[in-house]
Amino acid sequence: MEYLPRAVDRVLDELMEDAAAISLDGAKGVGKSGTALRRADHAWFLDDPDQAMQLQADPRFISAPEGTLLLDEWQLDPPIWDSVRRRVDEGAPAGRFLLTGSASPASARGTHSGAGRILSLHMRPMALHERRGAATTVRLADLMAGDAEIAGRSSWSLADYVDAIVASGFPGIASGPARSIGRQLDSYLARIIDRGIPDLGASVRRPQTFRRWLAAYAAASSTTTSHAKILETAASEDGSRPAKTTAIAYRDHLAQLWVLDEVPAWEPFRVSLGRISQSPKHQLVDPALAARALGLSSSALLSARGAHMIGPLFESLATLSVRAAAQVVDGRVGHLRSRNGDREVDLVVEGPDGRVVAFEVKLSTTVRDDDVRHLLWLRRQLRDDVADLVVLTTGEAAYRRPDGVAVIPLALLGH
Structure with a gap:
């Protein structure tokens, strides 16, 4: 499917220059994954049981390759949010993590807000x-x-x-x-x-x-x-x-x-x-x-x-x-x-x-x-x-x- 440029593209590119972790939030189907994949070097899809299991086995991302990591539909495994937050606290570089989710962080019970560590960017359907x-x-x-x-x-x-x-x-x-x-x-x-x-x-x-x-x-x-x-x-x-x-x-x-x-x-x-x-x-x-x-x-x-x-x-x-x-x-x-x-x-x-x-x-x-x-x-x-x-x-x-x-x-x- 052809990618149509979005207003959020420019904002996301600017944020990735400074922020270690960005959560691209919005309703299912607004295009979050497509937008994030254009900027990610590696992607894990949490709706894939095998990939989710791999992340659960390495919550510190020790074996993860360098570059920007996309964690798609993170809300299906809420502990991922806190794992990313901790990596940011430990000094993760700018542009290290992109998270996409179809539910607000507040809906994931037991997660920390991530305030000051994970920037949130809201994505809507195409204007x-x-x-x-x-x-x-x-x-x-x-x-x-x-x-x-x-x-x-x-x-x-x-x-x-x-x-x-x-x-x-x-x-x-x-x-x-x-x-x-x-x-x-x-x-x-x-x-x-x-x-x-x-x-x-x-x-x-x-x-x-x-x-x-x-x-x-x-x-x-x-x-x-x-x-x-x-x-x-x-x-x-x-x-x-x-x-x-x-x-x-x-x-x-x-x-x-x-x-x-x-x-x-x-x-x-x-x-x-x-x-x-x-x-x-x-x-x-x-x-x-x-x-x-x-x-x-x-x-x-x-x-x-x-x-x-x-x-x-x-x-x-x-x-x-x-x-x-x-x-x-x-x-x-x-x-x-x-x-x-x-x-x-x-x-x-x-x-x-x-x-x-x-x-x-x-x-x-x-x-x-x-x-x-x-x-x-x-x-x-x-x-x-x-x-x-x-x-x-x-x-x-x-x-x-x-x-x-x-x-x-x-x-x-x-x-």
Whole structure:
């Protein structure tokens, strides 16, 4: 399978120059192994019993060859994490260990956090600008620097964006025949139930109940809907629904597997914006999973039946792209919403220097004054801390409005 360059490539190469051990984390299938293998001199796959046994027999890596060692799916043998941490303490050279895992270190019971020894780098499915045929003209790095040239034209239509939503950012799924993508996404969801969650030491006793809850969560994509409301939505036709404790367990397990990828609330440190909501914005790791959980194909999203979800899932796609690009500039991504809901900014990227680029995501080809009022309000509050303001659209041209807000078709945004 052809390797498509990822935004995380640049970050990983920079980290390997200084760090002895790096954990490339993320959901199953996002491409961690493919990215790591391009940099590894030797690889051990912990899902191979023979290779796992070999590592268990040599936890100090005494017989391991020189160079970069890849330990793939390390969470299947959690003591490996602590072995690597100890080798770092003993002076392992830069770039010695790469670990890839489909569960967070916190889910591996008994392991040390590795803080200060093992750097963690989160990898997500392919953003729009990482997929085949991408032709971007505006870089997030330039927006963060405050000197971006806003130009370019996109040939993408609404139907193209919808196709991108359902096509998936998982490399192994997206590279297959279009007719099989839905089946592969079904298999992905099934493997969460029969393999992913059991690997965490838990189980899903009622798969249909889990699927109803997951569909309810997917329906809340790009919103701050309360978990209690999501639980109500998960009720079956006879009124039965998961217990609250069960729903909490679902959330915890899917977060540990990186399948839930909520956008945290953002609040500036240097300026008070009043009463800000601390509720995260709900997102699944890939908008294609959300669409599949809801039974929505591209044609359904473009029909009356799926019209209510096309906007939220377009925002999910935009969120995936902004998050991937933000890693290159070491930016943290959040959303902003006042407690009473009168002020809301879809995405805020904050750089290491405290300056921000704020985004509104609009499922439209046109942008009116009312669409930018929250962005302009934020600029009045933060003043010089705002590097740029952006509306991401489905339009054709990238341009800057007279009020300074950049209007950028999502297909033109890169890292």
